[in-house]
Amino acid sequence: MKITVITQDQLIVVDGKPAFMGDIGGFEMSRGEWAINYDTVTGVGHIEYTDNRPNQKIYTADFDNSYSWLLDEHQRYLTETAIKEAAEEEARNEQPEEDPILDSGDTGGGGSV
Known part of the structure; x- marks a missing residue:
């Protein structure tokens, strides 16, 4: 699985x-993480920070201990x-169907000459 997290954009991408995430309340990274990239196949990734710290390499244990909650999010x-x-689809399906004859704009009064 390839995981990319961008805190400022409130974005988590998995495969x-x-x-x-901003659409449902967002998430917070409390240690100044700007972005996280991690690959579960290789077990290697890195963290990019918002300050002048250099990128930090992470491994499976690091991700599992500190960032696996991002998969839950x-x-x-x-x-x-x-x-x-599903709720929006159900609401659309509950709308009464329009009668094409009544909604055609034809009032049945005949046309003008």
């Missing part, structure tokens, strides 16, 4: 699927978005 976004989309 190309974005989660726009990504899933929370996907779940909440799916629930919202």
